[in-house]
Amino acid sequence: MDEEYDVIVLGTGLTECVLSGLLSKEGKKVLHMDRNDYYGGDSASLNLTQLYRKFRPGQEPPSELGRDRDYAVDLIPKFIIASGELTQILVHTDVTRYLEFKQIAGSFVYREGKISKVPSTEMEAVRSPLMGLFEKRRAKKFFEFLQSWKDEDPTTHQGINLDRDTMKTVYEKFGLEAGTQDFIGHAMALYLDDDYITKPARATYERIVLYTSSMARYGKSPYIYPLYGLGELPQSFARLSAIYGGTYMLDKPIDEIVTDGEGKFIGVRSGAETVKARQVIGDPSYFGAGKATEGKVRVVDEGKVVRAICVLKHPIPETEDADSCQIIIPQNQVGRRNDIYIAMVSSTHNVCSKGIYIAIVSTIVETDKPELEIAPGLKLLGPIHDKRVVILTNYMPSLTRPSL
Amino acid sequence: MSKQFQFKLVLLGLAIFLYCLSILNVYPGESAVGKSSLVLRFVKDQFDDYRESTIGAAFLTQTVTLEDQTTVKFEIWDTAGQERYKSLAPMYYRNANCAVVVYDITQSASLEKARNWIRELQRQADPSIVIALCGNKSDLSARRQVSQEEAKKYADEEGLMWGETSAKTGEGVSDIFTAIAKKLPLTAPPTARASAARGTTGARSGVDLNKQPADQNQNEPCNC
Ligand SMILES: Cc1cc2nc3c(=O)[nH]c(=O)nc-3n(C[C@H](O)[C@H](O)[C@H](O)COP(=O)(O)OP(=O)(O)OC[C@H]3O[C@@H](n4cnc5c(N)ncnc54)[C@H](O)[C@@H]3O)c2cc1C
Numbered sequence: 001m002d003e004e005y006d007v008i009v010l011g012t013g014l015t016e017c018v019l020s021g022l023l024s025k026e027g028k029k030v031l032h033m034d035r036n037d038y039y040g041g042d043s044a045s046l047n048l049t050q051l052y053r054k055f056r057p058g059q060e061p062p063s064e065l066g067r068d069r070d071y072a073v074d075l076i077p078k079f080i081i082a083s084g085e086l087t088q089i090l091v092h093t094d095v096t097r098y099l100e101f102k103q104i105a106g107s108f109v110y111r112e113g114k115i116s117k118v119p120s121t122e123m124e125a126v127r128s129p130l131m132g133l134f135e136k137r138r139a140k141k142f143f144e145f146l147q148s149w150k151d152e153d154p155t156t157h158q159g160i161n162l163d164r165d166t167m168k169t170v171y172e173k174f175g176l177e178a179g180t181q182d183f184i185g186h187a188m189a190l191y192l193d194d195d196y197i198t199k200p201a202r203a204t205y206e207r208i209v210l211y212t213s214s215m216a217r218y219g220k221s222p223y224i225y226p227l228y229g230l231g232e233l234p235q236s237f238a239r240l241s242a243i244y245g246g247t248y249m250l251d252k253p254i255d256e257i258v259t260d261g262e263g264k265f266i267g268v269r270s271g272a273e274t275v276k277a278r279q280v281i282g283d284p285s286y287f288g289a290g291k292a293t294e295g296k297v298r299v300v301d302e303g304k305v306v307r308a309i310c311v312l313k314h315p316i317p318e319t320e321d322a323d324s325c326q327i328i329i330p331q332n333q334v335g336r337r338n339d340i341y342i343a344m345v346s347s348t349h350n351v352c353s354k355g356i357y358i359a360i361v362s363t364i365v366e367t368d369k370p371e372l373e374i375a376p377g378l379k380l381l382g383p384i385h386d387k388r389v390v391i392l393t394n395y396m397p398s399l400t401r402p403s404l
Numbered sequence: 405m406s407k408q409f410q411f412k413l414v415l416l417g418l419a420i421f422l423y424c425l426s427i428l429n430v431y432p433g434e435s436a437v438g439k440s441s442l443v444l445r446f447v448k449d450q451f452d453d454y455r456e457s458t459i460g461a462a463f464l465t466q467t468v469t470l471e472d473q474t475t476v477k478f479e480i481w482d483t484a485g486q487e488r489y490k491s492l493a494p495m496y497y498r499n500a501n502c503a504v505v506v507y508d509i510t511q512s513a514s515l516e517k518a519r520n521w522i523r524e525l526q527r528q529a530d531p532s533i534v535i536a537l538c539g540n541k542s543d544l545s546a547r548r549q550v551s552q553e554e555a556k557k558y559a560d561e562e563g564l565m566w567g568e569t570s571a572k573t574g575e576g577v578s579d580i581f582t583a584i585a586k587k588l589p590l591t592a593p594p595t596a597r598a599s600a601a602r603g604t605t606g607a608r609s610g611v612d613l614n615k616q617p618a619d620q621n622q623n624e625p626c627n628c
C-alpha cells in the first residue's frame with residue numbers, strides 16, 4: 001500500500017472527468033476508476049454490442065442495423081448550448097482539440113398538437129405559425145426590450161426592475177398570450193416547469209439572452225453536439241487528465257469506501273486491496289445510491305427521470321427532415337408539471353448507420369406510470385423501430401460539506 | 405507541385421506490467437515498451453534514459469517528405485499511459501488513419517499484448533486504418549526474447565507492416581514512419597479531426613468553438 005493518491009475519482013461521467021482533468025492539470029495525483037469497461041458512466045455513448053449487453057443480455061444485435069463500430073448511442077441526451085458554460089469549459093481547457101462539433105439542425109416546440117420550428121432568423125419569425133400577427137408585434141416589442149436592456153441605463157428599463165419584478169409582470173407589461181409565454185419560458189429559457197414565472201425576471205432574461213446569442217452564433221439552432229456522441233466529452237477530459245499524469249482503471253469493481261473510526265475517508269477497496277487517498281469524488285452510484293442502506297446514508301433520492309431511447313428509420317415527421325433536432329413539449333400543452341424533451345441525432349453526427357435516427361424522449365417522472373408520461377413525445381416520432389425505456393433516479397449528497 | 409497530407413496516428417503498446425499488477429502497484433514506466441521515446445526520437449531526434457511518462461504533451465506533429473516531394477504530416481496521439489490498465493478511450497482510434505503498435509523485443513509478453521491491441525483495432529477502428537507492428541529496443545538484442553521471424557510471420561498473416569526500431573540509437577525509426585507514409589492513401593484529403601479542430605487544415609465540416617461569438621449588433625439574434 002505504498003502508492004497513495006491525492007484524489008480518487010469514481011465513475012467516468014462527464015462531471016467526474018471534468019474534475020479529474022482539472023485536478024490533474026493542477027498537479028494533483030489522481031486515480032480514476034470505473035466499474036464499467038467503458039468511459040462515461042450513466043452518460044456514456046454505447047456501440048451496438050455494449051447497448052445490447054446493457055439492455056438485452058444474451059441477445060445479439062441484428063445485422064440490419066449495420067456495423068457495431070458505427071454506433072455511439074447516448075444513454076442521456078444533452079445538447080450543448082453554444083454560448084453556455086460547458087462550451088466555455090471546453091474552450092478554456094483546450095479539450096476542443098480532441099473533439100469536433102456539429103450543429104443540431106433545428107429546435108422545435110410543440111403547440112396545440114403541432115410542432116413548429118423555433119425561429120432562427122427574422123424571416124423565419126415573420127413566417128412562423130407560432131403566433132398571430134398582433135401577437136408577433138407584441139413579441140417583437142418584448143424581444144427588443146430584452147435586447148436593448150442595459151443595467152446602467154435606466155432609459156432602457158421601461159419601468160421594469162429585473163431583480164424585483166417577476167416574469168409574470170414582464171409578460172403582462174407586453175401583453176403576451178399564455179401560448180407565447182410557454183414558448184418563451186420553455187423553448188427559449190429552457191425552464192422545465194412554470195415556477196420561474198413568479199420569480200424575479202433577471203434569471204429568465206439571462207436565459208433568453210443565452211439562447212438568442214447561442215442561436216446567433218452558428219445559425220441553425222442554439223445547440224451543438226460532438227461527433228461520435230456525447231461519450232466523447234468525458235473521454236476528452238479523461239485524456240486531459242491522463243496527459244497530466246492521471247491513472248485510469250476501468251472495469252474495476254469498487255467494493256467499499258473505507259473510512260476510519262471517525263468516518264473520515266481513508267481509501268477505496270476493490271476486492272482484497274485498498275488504495276489510499278486524501279480525497280474521494282464520485283458519482284452517486286459509488287456511494288450507495290439505489291442500494292438498501294446499511295450504515296451511513298450518503299446520497300438522497302431527488303426524483304426520477306424516464307427516458308425512451310428510440311431507433312427510427314426515418315427523420316421525425318414535420319421537422320423538415322432535419323438530421324438532428326430538439327423538440328420541447330411545454331408542460332401546459334399536455335397537462336403536466338414538467339416538460340417532455342425529445343433529442344434526435346443521426347449518422348450526420350457519426351452515432352449510427354446511415355438511414356437510422358436515434359431519438360430520446362425524456363421527462364421528469366410525476367406518476368407511477370412513467371412510460372405513459374412520455375406518450376405525447378413518442379407519438380410525434382412516427383413508427384418506432386425499436387425502443388428501450390430507462391428510469392433513472394437523480395441523487396444528491398445527503399450532506400454538503402466544503403470540499404477540496 | 406508538392407502536396408501536403410495530414411494524418412492522425414496513434415501509438416498503442418504495452419507497458420508489460422499490465423498483467424501482473426494489482427491496482428496498488430503503479431510502478432514507474434521503466435518496463436514500458438518505449439512509445440513515448442519513439443515519438444521523441446521521431447519528432448525531436450532525442451532520447452532520454454530517465455524520462456518520466458508522457459506528461460503534459462497532448463499530441464506532437466512531424467512531417468515526412470517522400471521522394472516525389474509529397475509531404476505527409478503526422479499528428480501523433482500518444483496514449484498518455486491510459487492503456488496501462490487496459491483503459492484506453494475509444495476516442496484514440498476514432499478517425500485514426502494509422503496506428504503503430506509497439507512491443508518490446510526483450511519482453512515476449514509485450515508481443516502478446518500487442519496482438520490484443522491489433523485485434524481491438526481490427527474490430528473497432530476504421531477498416532482502412534494502416535497498422536504497423538513495431539519491435540522497439542533493438543539495441544538490446546542481447547536480451548532479445550522476440551525473434552524477428554516470429555514477429556514478421558505474425559505481421560504477414562494479419563497484413564500489418566512490421567519493423568524493428570531503437571528509440572535509443574534512432575535505428576529504424578524514420579524508416580518505419582516513412583514506410584507508413586508511403587502506405588497511406590494519398591488521394592482524398594484526410595479527415596484527421598484533431599487537426600481540423602485546431603484549424604490547421606483550413607476546411608472543416610463542423611463548428612469552431614474557439615471562434616468569437618458573433619457581434620451582437622451586426623448579427624441580430626432571433627427576433628420572434
Ligand atoms: C427530463 C429532462 C430531459 C431533458 N432532455 C433534454 C434533451 O433532450 N435535450 C437537451 O438539450 N436538454 C435536455 N434537458 C435539459 C438539459 O439536460 C440541461 O438541463 C440543459 O441543457 C441545461 O444544461 P446545464 O448544463 O445548465 O444543466 P445540467 O447541470 O446539465 O443539468 C441540470 C439538472 O438537470 C439534470 N439533467 C441534466 N440532463 C438531464 C437529462 N437529459 N435528463 C434528466 N435530467 C437531466 C441534472 O442532473 C441536473 O440536476 C433535459 C432535462 C431534463 C430534466
Ligand SMILES: Nc1nc2c(ncn2[C@@H]2O[C@H](COP(=O)(O)OP(=O)(O)OP(=O)(O)O)[C@@H](O)[C@H]2O)c(=O)[nH]1
Pocket residue numbers: 417418419433434435436437438439440441442452453454455456457458484485488540541542543544569570571572573
Ligand atoms: N535501450 C532502450 N531503451 C529504451 C528504448 N526506447 C525506450 N526505452 C526506455 O524504455 C523506458 C520506457 O520508455 P517510454 O518511452 O516511457 O515508454 P512508453 O511506452 O511511452 O510508456 P508509458 O507511457 O508508461 O506507457 C524508458 O526508460 C526508456 O528510456 C530503446 O529503443 N532502447
Ligand SMILES: [Mg+2]
Pocket residue numbers: 439440441457458482484485
Ligand atoms: Mg509514454
